[in-house]
Amino acid sequence: MIIAVDGPAAAGKGTLARRLAERFGLALLDTGLLYRAVGLKVMQRGGDPGNATVAAEAAGELLPADLENPNLRGDDAANSASKVAAIPEVRAKLLEFQRAFARTPPGPATGAVLDGRDIGTVVCPDADVKIFVTASVEVRAQRRLKELRERGLEAIHSRVLQDMEARDARDAGRDVSPLAPAKNAFILDTSALDADGAFAVALDFIESRNLPG
Secondary structure, eight states, X not given: OEEEEEOOTTSSHHHHHHHHHHHHTOEEEETHHHHHHHHHHHHHTTOOTTOHHHHHHHHHTOOGGGGGOGGGGSHHHHHHHHHHTTOHHHHHHHHHHHHHHHHSOSTTOXXXXXXXXXXXXXXXXXXXXXXXXXXXXXXXXXXXXXXXXXXXXXXXXXXXXXXXXXXXXXXXXXXXXXSOOOTTOEEEEOTTOOHHHHHHHHHHHHHHTTOOO
């Protein structure tokens, strides 16, 4: 079974993907880490994440160990990821990595959950389950603000909201694989749901499909 979980930043898709993987015994790939790792690699070399040549070179050199870098969860990596994700050469190099993971997940897993922004539309268009997790930008900004403050970082709501809106615009407006739900995706709005509520709704939807396994 392949489950595609897509959606914008801070909608709750990462937590949902992890819980679904645990529930069904599936391998988990946070595909956003691929782009974060590429963006971070470019920045560490003093390059511009928006430069197609240097970004594609970094993508071609990406190793599994790069996905374990703790700095991938930082804002610098997040912002650079949105930039490198708009580069066709980068996406081409990482596309096969993602598809190979879905086709042949590691370990004893009999399937995979892929969490990203174009899984159901581009990476795995034939996924058994497609869920598009969303929430209002105000709610997502408040969640990100809470996360940053819990990590001991100073943050201002207006700046977080502005950054979130700018990132949404880049993701939705890019020419290559813009952020959008697949036509047959289940839309899960988490604006008024906590993690448990979102998981319960997603689980009900998946189990209603009567999928094998």
